[in-house]
Amino acid sequence: MTTTIPTPLALIAELTHRCPLHCVYCSNPLELQSRGLELSTEVWSRVLREAAEAGAMQVDFTGGEPLARPDLVELVRAARSAGLYVNMITSGLPLDERRLADLVNAGLDHLQLSFQGLQEDAASEIAGTRALEQKLQVVRWARAHRVALTLNFVIHRQNLDRLEEMIAFGEESGAGRLEFAHVQYYGWAFANRERLLPTRDQVERSILLLQQAEARLRGKVRVEYVAPDYYAKYPKACMGGWGHKLMLITPTGDVLPCHAAQVIPGLRFDNVKNKPLREIWDSSEAFQKFRGEDWMQEPCRSCDRRTQDFGGCRCQAFLLAGDPAVTDPVCTLTPRHLIVEEIIAAANAASPEVPAAKPDWLYRPNPA
Amino acid sequence: MNPEKHARPRLAPGCRLSEPNRAPRMLQMPERALRLNGPSLEIVERCDGRHTVQQIISELQKIYSKAEPERVEKDILGYLALLQEQQALEFTVEDAAEQK
Numbered sequence: 282m283t284t285t286i287p288t289p290l291a292l293i294a295e296l297t298h299r300c301p302l303h304c305v306y307c308s309n310p311l312e313l314q315s316r317g318l319e320l321s322t323e324v325w326s327r328v329l330r331e332a333a334e335a336g337a338m339q340v341d342f343t344g345g346e347p348l349a350r351p352d353l354v355e356l357v358r359a360a361r362s363a364g365l366y367v368n369m370i371t372s373g374l375p376l377d378e379r380r381l382a383d384l385v386n387a388g389l390d391h392l393q394l395s396f397q398g399l400q401e402d403a404a405s406e407i408a409g410t411r412a413l414e415q416k417l418q419v420v421r422w423a424r425a426h427r428v429a430l431t432l433n434f435v436i437h438r439q440n441l442d443r444l445e446e447m448i449a450f451g452e453e454s455g456a457g458r459l460e461f462a463h464v465q466y467y468g469w470a471f472a473n474r475e476r477l478l479p480t481r482d483q484v485e486r487s488i489l490l491l492q493q494a495e496a497r498l499r500g501k502v503r504v505e506y507v508a509p510d511y512y513a514k515y516p517k518a519c520m521g522g523w524g525h526k527l528m529l530i531t532p533t534g535d536v537l538p539c540h541a542a543q544v545i546p547g548l549r550f551d552n553v554k555n556k557p558l559r560e561i562w563d564s565s566e567a568f569q570k571f572r573g574e575d576w577m578q579e580p581c582r583s584c585d586r587r588t589q590d591f592g593g594c595r596c597q598a599f600l601l602a603g604d605p606a607v608t609d610p611v612c613t614l615t616p617r618h619l620i621v622e623e624i625i626a627a628a629n630a631a632s633p634e635v636p637a638a639k640p641d642w643l644y645r646p647n648p649a
Numbered sequence: 650m651n652p653e654k655h656a657r658p659r660l661a662p663g664c665r666l667s668e669p670n671r672a673p674r675m676l677q678m679p680e681r682a683l684r685l686n687g688p689s690l691e692i693v694e695r696c697d698g699r700h701t702v703q704q705i706i707s708e709l710q711k712i713y714s715k716a717e718p719e720r721v722e723k724d725i726l727g728y729l730a731l732l733q734e735q736q737a738l739e740f741t742v743e744d745a746a747e748q749k
């Protein structure tokens with residue numbers, strides 16, 4: 282059976298791995314790239330045009346911290362002139378009002394600002410630095426400059442009991458959209474999992490609260506949430522399917538089908554410095570490897586849900602079961618779900634107030 | 650809820666038409682997009698903060714002169730309500746002093 286090659290919808294552009302924050306939940310890879318290896322303004326501008334020509338409608342500038350790139354205004358302009366909808370995913374540092382105005386004038390369509398929490402000390406412990414005050418400032422500037430704003434709260438064992446506070450703040454903030462993302466266990470989050478994984482009570486309560494908020498605020502503020510992976514019955518449709526909708530470019534130009542794909546041993550990636558983007562999307566080994574259904578094993582191969590969740594996440598299958606080609610162990614239909622059940626059992630053995638057995642956070646460093 | 654006829658709709662921050670050289674035309678919004686065909690594109694192009702709802706109706710009734718005028722009006726109001734539900738529109742209403 283041949284797999285027809287779909288059109289990419291959006292490009293996730295990781296402009297840099299540099300970042301002034303050190304979030305313990307950061308999904309970036311453990312091996313971070315340094316400034317000297319980052320793609321130049323010229324290469325990014327070409328790649329943005331190539332992405333639009335391949336059919337992409339949107340670019341998400343992310344990282345690391347996209348604001349750490351001195352040429353960000355220029356890149357926003359390049360993306361707009363390529364015909365893309367320009368989204369920036371940011372911690373809000375380093376930024377002043379003048380630079381935000383420049384970004385908006387250059388064509389920034391939407392800004393997604395992430396929060397570690399609303400209690401200064403607790404948020405600083407997660408971020409490894411003090412950043413809350415500046416984020417509150419960015420919310421005010423975004424309103425003043427009429428740029429569409431989403432607030433992103435990454436939620437986990439340490440801050441779930443303050444969810445009401447986050448919802449109430451978001452409601453009054455002037456943001457059009459609130460995103461509550463349960464931590465996904467990749468990169469630094471995987472390393473800090475024991476202290477981040479919530480209890481079942483926390484998860485159930487959070488889903489109820491978010492459903493209520495979603496209904497109450499409908500038509501006023503959009504409330505969206507990313508389900509807690511390990512507690513789900515079926516896995517998430519990671520990236521909308523491997524090589525199906527999205528592609529990610531790392532700071533050095535490697536093109537990935539998923540944020541975490543570099544953890545999979547032996548998978549070879551092509552680089553935008555050597556090949557046109559469309560060619561990479563269509564035929565690179567990494568994209569072809571798990572595109573479509575040919576690679577699937579049981580129980581996915583004969584399961585009706587395979588067109589909806591694509592068998593889950595390949596990187597998660599590798600991280601949890603040691604094999605990227607098996608059903609995502611999050612799925613309750615595979616015997617490998619036992620792996621997840623054991624992890625969950627450990628997370629529920631103690632209440633969130635009890636300090637974890639593993640006392641130290643592993644903070645994400647800022648590469649040179 | 651139908652929008653008032655003397656209000657002037659415009660696209661909310663973060664909502665805009667995709668570039669004219671890219672087909673199909675879309676209304677792009679944060680994390681979502683609406684595909685636009687003939688009449689819906691005509692409507693969205695007029696949500697510019699200058700046209701009132703009534704003016705949009707009159708102009709489209711001219712463009713679609715073969716269709717029943719009441720039908721056109723009803724469709725436009727329905728579509729504007731849908732955009733409003735999507736948080737894609739802002740309405741401005743001038744006070745009487747400004748209208749003179």
Ligand SMILES: C[S@@+](CC[C@H](N)C(=O)[O-])C[C@H]1O[C@@H](n2cnc3c(N)ncnc32)[C@H](O)[C@@H]1O
Nearest residue numbers: 306307308344345370371372395433464465470
């Ligand atoms: C890796 S960050 C890079 C952009 C910017 N530094 C920021 O934090 O907003 C991209 C987005 O993913 C979120 N994020 C980071 N790690 C995550 C994880 N393990 N699970 C879920 N969301 C995560 C962040 O909150 C942010 O919205």
Ligand code: SF4
Nearest residue numbers: 300302304307345372
């Ligand atoms: S450390 Fe935090 S702010 Fe920096 S890239 Fe990771 S998630 Fe974003």
Ligand code: SF4
Nearest residue numbers: 581584586587592612
């Ligand atoms: S068996 Fe595979 S396709 Fe079926 S629900 Fe589980 S992960 Fe999805």
